[in-house]
Amino acid sequence: MRQLTEDEISHAVKTFSTQEYLDLQVWFNLAWFGYKAVEKDKALSELIKKDKNFTEDEKRYVLESQIRILKELLPTYKRFQDNGQVELTISPFYHPILPLVYDTDMASRCMPWAKLPDRFHHPEDAEEQIRRGVALYKETFGRNPSGMWPSEGSVAPELIPYFQKEGIKWIATDEAILLNSIGGEKGDLLYKPYIARFNNAEINIVFRDKGLADLIGFTYSKNPPQRSKDDFIGHLSSIQNYLSDSNEDHIVSIILDGENAWEYYPDGGRGFLSSIYKELSENNNFKAVRIGEYIEGHKPVRAIENLFTGSWINNNFKIWIGADEDNKGWEYIRLTRRFLAEKLKDSKVSKEKAKEAWEEIYAAEGSDWFWWYGDDFLSDNDAEFDRLFRAHLEKVYRILNTEPPEYLKVPIIRVEEEIHPEEPIKFISPYIDGLNTNYFEWLGAGYCREKLTGGSMYHSEEIVSAVYYGFDLNNLFIRLDIKGKIEEQIEKNMDVSIHIFNKHRYKVDFALKTAEEGKGRYKLYKTEDGITFSLFKTNKTIAIKNIIELAIPFKDLSLETGEAVNFVVEFKREKLELDRYPRYKYLTFKVPDENFEGIMWSA
Numbered sequence: 268m269r270q271l272t273e274d275e276i277s278h279a280v281k282t283f284s285t286q287e288y289l290d291l292q293v294w295f296n297l298a299w300f301g302y303k304a305v306e307k308d309k310a311l312s313e314l315i316k317k318d319k320n321f322t323e324d325e326k327r328y329v330l331e332s333q334i335r336i337l338k339e340l341l342p343t344y345k346r347f348q349d350n351g352q353v354e355l356t357i358s359p360f361y362h363p364i365l366p367l368v369y370d371t372d373m374a375s376r377c378m379p380w381a382k383l384p385d386r387f388h389h390p391e392d393a394e395e396q397i398r399r400g401v402a403l404y405k406e407t408f409g410r411n412p413s414g415m416w417p418s419e420g421s422v423a424p425e426l427i428p429y430f431q432k433e434g435i436k437w438i439a440t441d442e443a444i445l446l447n448s449i450g451g452e453k454g455d456l457l458y459k460p461y462i463a464r465f466n467n468a469e470i471n472i473v474f475r476d477k478g479l480a481d482l483i484g485f486t487y488s489k490n491p492p493q494r495s496k497d498d499f500i501g502h503l504s505s506i507q508n509y510l511s512d513s514n515e516d517h518i519v520s521i522i523l524d525g526e527n528a529w530e531y532y533p534d535g536g537r538g539f540l541s542s543i544y545k546e547l548s549e550n551n552n553f554k555a556v557r558i559g560e561y562i563e564g565h566k567p568v569r570a571i572e573n574l575f576t577g578s579w580i581n582n583n584f585k586i587w588i589g590a591d592e593d594n595k596g597w598e599y600i601r602l603t604r605r606f607l608a609e610k611l612k613d614s615k616v617s618k619e620k621a622k623e624a625w626e627e628i629y630a631a632e633g634s635d636w637f638w639w640y641g642d643d644f645l646s647d648n649d650a651e652f653d654r655l656f657r658a659h660l661e662k663v664y665r666i667l668n669t670e671p672p673e674y675l676k677v678p679i680i681r682v683e684e685e686i687h688p689e690e691p692i693k694f695i696s697p698y699i700d701g702l703n704t705n706y707f708e709w710l711g712a713g714y715c716r717e718k719l720t721g722g723s724m725y726h727s728e729e730i731v732s733a734v735y736y737g738f739d740l741n742n743l744f745i746r747l748d749i750k751g752k753i754e755e756q757i758e759k760n761m762d763v764s765i766h767i768f769n770k771h772r773y774k775v776d777f778a779l780k781t782a783e784e785g786k787g788r789y790k791l792y793k794t795e796d797g798i799t800f801s802l803f804k805t806n807k808t809i810a811i812k813n814i815i816e817l818a819i820p821f822k823d824l825s826l827e828t829g830e831a832v833n834f835v836v837e838f839k840r841e842k843l844e845l846d847r848y849p850r851y852k853y854l855t856f857k858v859p860d861e862n863f864e865g866i867m868w869s870a
Contacts, residue, residue: 286320293321296329302535304336345408354557356414356439360399361633364587366423366576368632369393371597373423374584377447377577381589384597389604392632394429399629401433413437413559416522418634419587420444420475420579427574428468437471437562439522441579445474448575455510458517462567463574471562472571475522475579478502483539484523488531492538500546503553518561522579587634590641595679596656600631602672603660606798610667624666631659640679653680664798672797673766673774673835676847688715688734688854693864695737697744701812709746712737713856715849730756730838731848738859742808743824747815747836747848753779761840763815768833768853771825774800775817777809791823821858828860 297314305311311332314325347353359365366373371387397415404412413436417426420440430438442457449456463472479502487495503519510517529536547555577583587593607624610616636656639649646652657679661671693711698704716733735746745765749756757779765775777789789809792800809817826832833853838845 289323289326290319290321293326293329296326296333299530300332300336301529302537304332308332341407348408348410351557354413354559355404355408356416357400357404357412358416358418359393359396360403361396361629362418362635363393363396363629363632364419364421364578364584364634364637365393365396365417365426366421367584367588367597368396369423369425371588373425373576374588376423377575377583378585378589381585382594383588384594385601387597387601387604390425390429392629393426394432396629396632397426397429397433397435401435414439420522421577421584422472422574423576424463424465424574427463427465427470430470431468435470436559437473439473439475439520439558441577441582442474442477443582444575444577444579445571447577447582448571448573455513455517458506458510458519459515459569460518460562460565460567461569461571463571465574469570471567472574473518473520473558473562475520476506477579479519479521480523483521484528487539488528488533488536492534492542495539496542496546499543500550507552516565518556518558518565520558586641586643587637590643592640592679592681593637596637596640599657599660599675599679600628602797603631603663603675604628606669607663607667610669616667620666624663627659627662627666631656649680650678653678669798670842673768673772673837674797676837676844677835677852688849689713691737691856693737694739694859695744696739697737697746697816697818699744699808699810699816699818701810701814701816703814709735709737712744712746713854715854730761730846731836734836734848734854736834736854736856738821738856740859740861741822742818742820743832744816744818745834745836749815753811753813753815757811759840761838761845764837764839766835766837767819767824769824769826769830772797773803773824775819777817779811779815789817791819826858828858830858832856832858 293314297311300311305315310328314321314329317325344353344355348355367387369388369390369392371383374381374383400415401412411434415430415435415438417438417440422438422440422444437460442453445457445461446453448463457474457476460471460473462469479499482495482499482502487499490498506517506519532539544555547553575582578586580586588597607628611621636652638644639646639652657675661675664671664675691711691713695709695712697708703709712735714733714735729750731747732750733746733748735744735748737744747763761779763775763777763779767773767775772794774792774794775789776792787807787809788805790802791804791806793803794800804823806819806823808819809815824832833855835853836848838847
């Protein structure tokens with residue numbers, strides 16, 4: 268299949284009719300209905316047969332059917348539970364990787380090579396995530412849950428007391444955790460329950476057969492249902508024959524992502540699942556059981572005194588920690604949580620606001636954000652996931668009436684389209700009058716023009732067409748060229764902040780209207796914690812007419828020769844950020860010495 272170019276795709280899109288877009292919308296939503304839903308709803312079945320030329324009313328019916336089916340799910344699960352047909356399990360509330368929430372340093376146990384972030388150590392958060400998961404289950408299904416699948420099968424011995432405290436009877440994880448915990452080969456070790464202990468607490472635990480789970484998840488979808496069923500039963504028979512010398516019963520735990528596999532089966536998994544359940548109900552050699560039921564009748568006799576710390580994916584936590592993006596995410600949670608804890612020492616914070624802020628912290632601890640950070644997995648929505656993660660943390664500050672730190676406004680993900688501004692190549696000494704006085708005034712400055720986005724996922728009002736920056740030995744000079752007429756932005760009561768980062772953090776603030784009226788002042792603020800800024804100095808070296816020009820003395824920024832400096836320009840109206848330049852990353856320069864021009868010319 269030939270890969271289309273962007274130009275070809277762009278041209279093709281322009282040829283789509285309204286009807287074709289409507290057909291795509293209907294099929295996009297129709298394709299996700301399971302086989303049972305289509306079987307029960309003749310209207311959905313008829314739409315599939317219709318194939319094209321759908322109407323708006325038919326699209327509306329498809330969307331309404333989705334909501335109707337979703338509303339039926341939980342009552343259906345509860346009915347199956349109450350009838351004894353299924354055993355429902357839980358995960359921690361926001362699906363966090365519990366060992367990492369408990370202590371990010373735990374990752375070194377299974378990843379001794381990894382570079383880890385500054386330690387995040389909050390066992391109380393891990394406990395709260397478990398408690399909330401149990402409470403929601405009880406509220407929804409009318410009873411306490413028996414079993415838990417810790418998010419991504421992630422376990423550590425220190426978590427056992429929390430499972431026990433919340434009434435969890437058993438947990439499950441991957442076979443590699445078992446083999447790393449007790450040593451030895453898979454053999455008959457895998458097909459029995461164990462009891463894991465830590466201090467005076469204990470929990471029943473079973474381990475999945477990875478091979479069987481992967482066959483269902485990745486292999487059987489490519490094969491006819493009957494052949495897949497025969498192969499699966501053949502594997503069960505082989506396990507049974509291997510264990511035939513034992514007079515004991517054994518349990519084969521087949522655990523996989525319940526929602527992911529079936530979209531890869533041509534029939535949604537119907538043929539395979541139907542044949543498997545039929546075989547298991549008729550074959551006297553095997554019995555389908557609920558794990559809690561099995562453990563109740565087969566008490567574990569072997570204990571695991573030192574449960575291996577890891578997950579069901581490569582028995583480590585590499586997907587969620589260790590990469591630069593992952594580590595930055597953990598660092599931002601750590602700093603935000605510390606800010607919240609300090610603020611709550613102030614009795615003026617209401618219980619309602621405290622509760623609201625904690626909710627944002629717990630949500631940010633969820634594993635899915637970190638799934639998309641790093642190089643392990645990619646999606647078309649990485650930028651949006653990143654924005655949402657940071658939005659949870661920003662909201663903590665806003666709930667407590669504090670401006671979020673600047674770093675939370677900068678994407679964590681590495682964007683594909685990096686910004687490559689032209690760097691300064693010579694000293695400049697522009698006259699600060701708000702006019703582009705002559706061609707040579709800013710010649711040699713660094714600049715970043717027009718395409719300042721660094722990506723396509725950011726949607727906002729575009730204000731600046733170019734940012735110029737340069738220096739002499741004593742000053743940093745910045746020039747902002749406004750798109751359109753500068754008077755239009757002045758009339759909008761726009762405020763500008765320039766955030767400057769080195770070993771210290773500064774912020775330059777000015778209002779376009781004030782500077783334009785000739786009052787010509789900007790305020791320089793300094794912060795030690797990146798959150799609370801205090802006024803440090805007021806300078807007059809700013810002018811706004813056709814362009815915005817300002818000069819900031821290096822001495823006011825405590826800068827030293829050779830020091831790397833980052834800065835970003837932010838536009839706001841009534842404290843609401845409208846845009847920033849550059850939108851991803853920062854503009855960077857090094858404080859020059861008297862040899863700067865000579866070095867640049869020799870380069």
